[in-house]
Amino acid sequence: MAATLLDPAQIAELPQRLPAWRLQDGRLCRDLRFADFSEAFGFMARVALAAEALGHHPDWSNVWNRVSIALETHDLGGLSTLDLQLAERIDALA
Amino acid sequence: MAATLLDPAQIAELPQRLPAWRLQDGRLCRDLRFADFSEAFGFMARVALAAEALGHHPDWSNVWNRVSIALETHDLGGLSTLDLQLAERIDALA
């Protein structure tokens, strides 16, 4: 599961492939809103499982019913295939 | 939030009030099945939050996508209003 940096063509496809995410400062970002803290934290627990299974973890924050996620691959200095995989898993949970 | 034991009339109403639960050995029991471990654990995290907020915790087990819950109030030696409250919160999450 070696991660590789996305090439310019893959970057250009992101808006279509991941319509719920935006590119911001070179990171993939998504904001989510839930009914309450319980629903938000249940989602966070599932994202944590997905991240640990991938060996790739989000930069994320939570305030009550809101969760903000930013993805990048620090080791490679940009967006990689791991960010794509984690974003798709998160979309499946949202 | 002092818990009180359910009286016989309240016990008799349980099948109507909590149709997803069964009475077994004096405990309220419910079995749930999810898509996978992630969905099961996301649910468990939310039940844990509800239990801690109530100060009343389940006897429960998990095997991959299955969760089994049994409720009783050990301190009072039977089913109490806290079991009703926790069962209803769990139903709202399931």
Added chain:
Amino acid sequence: MAATLLDPAQIAELPQRLPAWRLQDGRLCRDLRFADFSEAFGFMARVALAAEALGHHPDWSNVWNRVSIALETHDLGGLSTLDLQLAERIDALA
């Protein structure tokens, strides 16, 4: 458990009462570092339980082994007794 805003004397005592926290932009802030994501998320699960039990939730973020927490009481427009309580519970878990 009605929250009340901290008065100036209580604010002045914060550095002694909560030495692991700093006041920043009117919020109580603490940064924590763990061995890895697993240890960080285990801590977050326990903070989530404490927050839900108090009915008072943190503004917090996580990047792998780091967790940053900021506390304030939005409804009251400042720091309240609930922030003190949550900070002390978090200190007991850290």
Added chain:
Amino acid sequence: MAATLLDPAQIAELPQRLPAWRLQDGRLCRDLRFADFSEAFGFMARVALAAEALGHHPDWSNVWNRVSIALETHDLGGLSTLDLQLAERIDALA
């Protein structure tokens, strides 16, 4: 990470290799006790992460501050290398 069944020599070594576990009905079993529900659930969240990362999940139960874990590899009909790995990860968290 293909799991293979433990051979009789590996089974015979289990008491030395995993002294905190017992063999019962062909399963590896360990009971743990914590200070309270919060500590127990924080541990469970970490075991959940380890299990999801391994793709191998425990049979486990919890009552307030107690957690009981049983490991076996259903697909292979016995104890496998995955059970060893999960038991060792759990020991590192306990």
